[in-house]
Amino acid sequence: PPPALVVAAHGSRDPRALATALRLLERVRVLRPGLPVHLGHIELNAPLLPGTLDELAASGAGSAVLVPLLFGRGHHVTRDIPDAAAAAPLPTRVADPLGAHPLLVDALHARLTEA
Template identity: 55%
Template sequence: MAHGTRDAEGVAVTDALVDRVRALRPDLRVERCFLDLVAPSLTEALARLRGEVVLVPLLLGAGYHVRVDIPEALASAPHLRARVADVLGPHPLLADALDDRLAEAGWGSGDGPVVLAAAGSTDPRANAGAAAMAALLRVRLRGRQDVVPAYLCAAGPSPAEAVAALRAEGHSRIAVAPYLVSPGFFARRAARSGARLTSAPLGTHASLARLVALRYDQALGRLPLGEEGRPGGAGHGSTGRRGGPGQGAA
């Protein structure tokens, strides 16, 4: 279940990520739908499924969609036996992906601080998740750079405000790391924050696909919630044919 965007490239990236999950878990039927703006909607997807399903949100944080939209859609689908997986973030696999995206953009170990640009939410729990993700990225960078959480809407500071504050402290080399799955409106806003460079969204990074598979397994009780999906675990591409009959993911 992706958020949805009017940006055609963002939809294409979602489709490519889902294809990567299918390649990781060929034992599963993997469908995709959107929570807003793009068809099929979650309600439409659920209407054509039968049996047992696992709903995996392609969302980095818990907010209105998780608290309201998903339960309402499930209430309209009593014919299904459904489990809802945890949202993707925060998680160390996402820190790996963010680090790689920064390196691809040309950010090195000797450069300055990083602003983690999350979507932002009116739900404080979602924003706390982004702050926790900033702490995980700081650990992944081994403390070489500070990582400051910022929010593209509904909360502060904004990425532009965070960049300005870091410049006022004397930093000239600042990077913005979008904590976003797909290109689109928020990614373009993050790129206008005034930093020296902005990395790409997480997109189809291998760690993101592994994390989707991990969340699926966790929803079925096959892995503890503390499992990080490191090499050897199901979250790292295991295709152990563990999906039972009639079991799929949406």
């Protein structure tokens, strides 16, 4: 089976952030129907990343890929997410953060034009 995709979001006290993350996950599920897609927050919101990884292992998932829903290589990307991956009860890899991907540049340009 494919590895589970775990979107590692920061978390926020603003409920719109969680709603946005959930909409993103639903879009990924539509585009990749055979891919198990999960959410894990670094802080402030449930589910927290370690709990998501524990649940995946308990459900029999073979492995996971953590994709940081973050732009740069700050502390969460260099320490918190790799630490969660290392402590996970299943084989786990960490992808690069979003960074300055061309699709994000296009989205930024579209938002600028809208504003």
